[in-house]
Amino acid sequence: MSSELSATLPRLQMLSTSDHASIVSMNLFVALLCACIVIGHLLEENRWMNESITALVIGLCTGVVILLISGGKSSHLLVFSEDLFFIYLLPPIIFNAGFQVKKKQFFVNFITIVMFGAIGTLISCAIITFGVTQIFKRMDIGSLELGDYLAIGAIFAATDSVCTLQVLNQDETPLLYSLVFGEGVVNDATSVVLFNAIQSFDLTHIDHMIPLHFFGNFLYLFLTSTLLGVLTGLISAYIIKKLYIGRHSTDREVALMMLMAYLSYMLAELCYLSGILTVFFCGIVMSHYTWHNVTESSRITTKHAFATLSFVAEIFIFLYVGMDALDIEKWRFVSDSPGTSVAVSSVLLALVLVGRAAFVFPLSFLSNLTKKSPDLKISIRQQVIIWWAGLMRGAVSIALAYNQFTMSGHTQLRANAIMITSTITVVLVSTMVFGLMTKPLIRLLLPHQKPTTSMLLLSDPSTPKSVTVPLLGAVQYSEADLDGHDIPRRSSLRALLSTPTHTVHRYWRKFDDAFMRPVFGGRGFVPVAPGSPTELVQQWQ
């Protein structure tokens, strides 16, 4: 590390000088963010719109205005920067997702989620790559190599978990939410891993070892990234519990949680792991242990502050994408052949639709085979929603496309410019059209989303958000059981055979209570005053 440090340190100038123009653009951008929040609030009760689409539309309109003011020279305030996205905006969003996710629901469906996220993304990528290789050869696009085709597959296999979070509701459709969102996180990681693998692999020597090599690489990344996230989370829990930092200052606790979470992401990036997976699991561990070790006011603060940061980052991304969509430099290349651009975008959209259908329905079928209870099976209507809700492409796709087809935001090749504009078109169309239609589609397919009698509703205070978990009708846990106090139950072997995931969960609870919580804290191991602010606040929300 020493030679690395010394060689490159002088180059690190974090921020270039800000002249008056950058202050003008920052003003505009912050003002637009405020406008998005206010307008998003006013449109809250609208049945079609959501915050993402509002921000996207406002961004587009601003882009048009700037384009007119600047006389057709420029349309955005800030040049799209992958770094800004991957280093500053994505980590808070994914961390917050892990921090607020319904852990039980997530882990109950863990195998299905990983199947969808990992195998599904591979299938989707393969189909898109195969499709573009066949179709683009017959179109007048320009020179694209095998690496480019594979990259296109990876780019358009990345679903947009941010927009999905806004369309699905964790409380109304918990199963769908956890499946689609969990898939989104694993999918993000898979796409980035896939993309990096494609960029680094030597594609001139293809042999049968490559799939094996890739699979090994993926498994290694998945496990080490998860481990790193869990470890960082546990360290933060241990430090805060052991030193009892809240004794002197609640601000220190909040700061430490924020910094440790960010550190986990940066450490993963440092070790070339998947920061997204790491920070997601760090969020889960922090909400399970660390969050219970801090003072009451820190709990409320972290819960809302993380959500707010994530919320602002999301709006920022959509505003940015909307403004960036009109970037005149790229559109100039395709303006002489608008037909080609439309055709390429349509082909890509069609392949996205097919690629997703090709794994959602078969994998759901496989998943249903392992489930005995009809309540846990994914119905055909739910499958359609899963298929539809994951069609949106977002900022990850754009960031990857910029990485593959431009040199620091600029390109001079026609084929590359077409790919960039098509990516933007696909993102805009999929977010607006598919996004707008998701809410009505859910209402159409699943009209009765009130919890049915077979679902036992539990409000589990062990996660920052109040949790609603539908459980098996047969094996009903009481609240006391979840807290680790044993009640008479069926023999473990029989339970394991009938409901393997739940039994694993029970053993985990035992282990957690016996070894983990005494060391790392967590609910029940930190005294909670009755009638505490957290509980009061939760009642009022």
Place this chain on the structure above:
Amino acid sequence: MSSELSATLPRLQMLSTSDHASIVSMNLFVALLCACIVIGHLLEENRWMNESITALVIGLCTGVVILLISGGKSSHLLVFSEDLFFIYLLPPIIFNAGFQVKKKQFFVNFITIVMFGAIGTLISCAIITFGVTQIFKRMDIGSLELGDYLAIGAIFAATDSVCTLQVLNQDETPLLYSLVFGEGVVNDATSVVLFNAIQSFDLTHIDHMIPLHFFGNFLYLFLTSTLLGVLTGLISAYIIKKLYIGRHSTDREVALMMLMAYLSYMLAELCYLSGILTVFFCGIVMSHYTWHNVTESSRITTKHAFATLSFVAEIFIFLYVGMDALDIEKWRFVSDSPGTSVAVSSVLLALVLVGRAAFVFPLSFLSNLTKKSPDLKISIRQQVIIWWAGLMRGAVSIALAYNQFTMSGHTQLRANAIMITSTITVVLVSTMVFGLMTKPLIRLLLPHQKPTTSMLLLSDPSTPKSVTVPLLGAVQYSEADLDGHDIPRRSSLRALLSTPTHTVHRYWRKFDDAFMRPVFGGRGFVPVAPGSPTELVQQWQ
């Protein structure tokens, strides 16, 4: 604006590409921040140390380690950037100061504070400029012009309000805290205004109009900046009250408050006003109106989140200054004549001591003349503490010095390099030596800091932090009076003559209750549930 936008927009690339080395340095930096927090917590009970000095020492040590590892090539992880400081780190610190300040105490002493901050800074600047002009001419430094000497005066007239906040305690010494801290904010603004005025004035044609011109300029900046801050704060209060944003999402409220506060700072920078003053008054208005219009959980969140952001920014600055102190590029120039550098630093330190003494004691004397009650007068012991606590120089001085004596962080002139290294030396010595000795000095000079019988302690829930205000023994307001319900009191005229500030305050309360609060919200105009989390949390802290 249109031409401005179009001309400079393409240049705005916010963040340069981050290679692996920048990830390494970010990891180290975040890890160091965590270390500072933990070590600061462990040293909390230490009677000498405070968080600033801890961060400074850790930064210095890291600098030494990096210097050794890199073989003497470099000592910092990030090049010092004025932008990073003025655009990202300073606003949250000053906003939080305004948000948490004890408003009553601040406004009661408003005239004294402005006298200290504005006139005092001018006196200090004049003395330092005069001193360096006389002394540096006889030393072998290199070519410095009149503009440089004036800039040195402005640079070393800027006290460090950040470190002061950590040394003085708002609850133990409220009068001193409000005086020194309030002075610090006004002083920051005065120094920056002074510095900009010096840089932009044509110094070849000096006539008697310049002082008048400068004074007019300062008054204009002070009033417009304050007005802009108040206006932004009121708009945020109005929007949140009118739209009742908390109805749908608490996160939106918090996000809107954060963004509007930042917008006020950026708007001030846009109009070439003092962002520091603007964001400070925006913080005051937000804590008086906006804060009462949001939901309970948003109140707790904003209170702690803003404090946390400010806290992290402070540690960041000191860590940064500590690491930057060993920047080898500047020290190379002075390494052949260490005597000169030591001499220059000593001269500057002496002038800082003299310059501050030259206004604290005379102005305190003037201030005491206007006060009748001996309780409100500034005793000679308190004057010594005010003098001492404002001696620290900090990041503002360094940022201004970099601005005057370097081109984007680099310099090749010997005189400039000497000024930069001397600034760093003065900052380090003043923060460490003066900072370390402030706590013991206060304990020595004011051994009994428990509130005396002549002080009436009020816990005023109208500010985010629980407020403790010592009032006049003669005119005792009850809690009900502060809420705007009238109780029999002496005739207004007599009251105005005897205690002008308090009477102004009473009229302000009447106006506030009759016109402002019904429109902008505030305590008493938003229903508060008894036994609400805020109150419970405050009990526990």
